[in-house]
Amino acid sequence: MSKVWKVAVLGAAGRMGSEAVKAVNTAEDMDLVAALGSSDSLDEVVESGAEVIVDLTVPDVTEKNVRFAVEHGIHAVVGTTGWDDQKVANLRDLLTQHPQVGVLIAPNFAIGSILATEFAAKASKFFESVEVIEMHHPNKVDAPSGTAVHTAHKIAEAREEAGVGASPDATTKDEGGSRGAVVDGVHVHAVRLRGLVAHQEILLGDAGQQLVIRHDSFDRASFMPGVLLGVREVAAHPGLTHGLDGFLDLS
Numbered sequence: 001m002s003k004v005w006k007v008a009v010l011g012a013a014g015r016m017g018s019e020a021v022k023a024v025n026t027a028e029d030m031d032l033v034a035a036l037g038s039s040d041s042l043d044e045v046v047e048s049g050a051e052v053i054v055d056l057t058v059p060d061v062t063e064k065n066v067r068f069a070v071e072h073g074i075h076a077v078v079g080t081t082g083w084d085d086q087k088v089a090n091l092r093d094l095l096t097q098h099p100q101v102g103v104l105i106a107p108n109f110a111i112g113s114i115l116a117t118e119f120a121a122k123a124s125k126f127f128e129s130v131e132v133i134e135m136h137h138p139n140k141v142d143a144p145s146g147t148a149v150h151t152a153h154k155i156a157e158a159r160e161e162a163g164v165g166a167s168p169d170a171t172t173k174d175e176g177g178s179r180g181a182v183v184d185g186v187h188v189h190a191v192r193l194r195g196l197v198a199h200q201e202i203l204l205g206d207a208g209q210q211l212v213i214r215h216d217s218f219d220r221a222s223f224m225p226g227v228l229l230g231v232r233e234v235a236a237h238p239g240l241t242h243g244l245d246g247f248l249d250l251s
C-alpha cells in the first residue's frame with residue numbers, strides 16, 4: 001500500500017477550492033481530512049492531523065495560512081496569488097527555522113501554462129520586443145495575474161542573462177495607463193471578460209516577424225493534476241519551491 005497523504009484544503013468553497021476538494025477525494029493516495037472556509041479556525045488543520053495544506057484562498061490571508069502551517073510542521077501547496085518579493089523573503093526566513101517543511105508556491109498549476117512561460121522565457125532573448133497579455137474571468141480580485149507576474153519575471157531573468165536590453169518603446173504620454181503595468185521591465189496588460197477562465201498570451205516581436213505563445217484554461221479541471229502533483233511531491237522538497245516547474249523535468 002502506497003503512502004496516503006492527509007490533506008486539508010483552505011478556501012474549500014471557492015471556485016478553485018471546490019475543484020480541489022473533488023480532486024483530492026478522487027485521488028486514491030489522498031485523504032481529505034479538513035475543508036476550511038473563511039469562518040473556520042486554522043486550529044482545525046492541526047486537529048485533523050493534516051500533513052499537507054492546499055491554500056486556494058485570497059491574497060490577503062494566504063501568507064498567514066502558510067505561516068501557520070509551517071510553524072506546525074505541515075507542508076503547503078499554495079495556488080493563491082499575492083506573494084510579492086517581501087512575502088516570499090519572509091517565508092524563506094521562516095523556513096530556515098523549519099528546515100524539514102516544504103512549501104510550493106505555484107502561480108499556475110496547469111502544465112500548458114507552465115510550458116508557455118518556459119517557452120516564452122527561452123524565446124525572449126531572440127526578440128527585440130516582448131509584452132504579456134493576461135485575460136481572466138471578471139470575478140478575479142487581483143491584477144495583473146500571478147501567472148503574468150511570474151512569466152514577466154522569468155522573461156526578464158532570461159533577457160538579463162543574455163544581455164538583451166529593454167523592449168523599444170517611444171511612448172512619452174500614456175493616458176490612464178494604456179501601456180499596462182510594468183513588471184520587471186516587461187509590459188503586462190490585464191483583460192477581465194465574462195466567459196473567460198484563465199488565458200495568457202506572450203507577444204514576441206522582431207523586425208518583420210511576430211511569435212505569439214498562448215495558453216488557455218477553459219476549465220479549472222486543467223489545474224487539478226498540478227495540485228495533486230504538488231501534494232505528492234512537496235514533502236520531498238524541503239524549503240521553498242516557486243513554480244511547479246521545480247517538480248517537473250523540463251530539461
Ligand SMILES: NC(=O)C1=CN([C@@H]2O[C@H](COP(=O)(O)OP(=O)(O)OC[C@H]3O[C@@H](n4cnc5c(N)ncnc54)[C@H](OP(=O)(O)O)[C@@H]3O)[C@@H](O)[C@H]2O)C=CC1
Binds near residue numbers: 012017040061079146
Ligand atoms: N495557481 C493556480 O493555478 C490558480 C490559482 N488561482 C488563485 O487561487 C485563489 C483563489 O481563486 P478562486 O478560487 O477563483 O477564488 P474564490 O473567491 O472563488 O475562492 C476563495 C475562497 O477562499 C475563501 N477564504 C477567504 N478567506 C479564507 C480564510 N481565511 N480561510 C479559508 N478560506 C478563506 C473564500 O471564502 P468566503 O467566500 O467565505 O470568503 C472563498 O471561498 C486566487 O488567488 C486565484 O488567483 C486560481 C486558479 C488557478
Ligand SMILES: O=C(O)C1=N[C@H](C(=O)O)C[C@H](O)C1
Binds near residue numbers: 136140146
Ligand atoms: O484567479 C484566477 O482565476 C487565476 N489565478 C492565477 C493567477 O493569477 O495567475 C492562476 C490562473 O491564471 C487563474
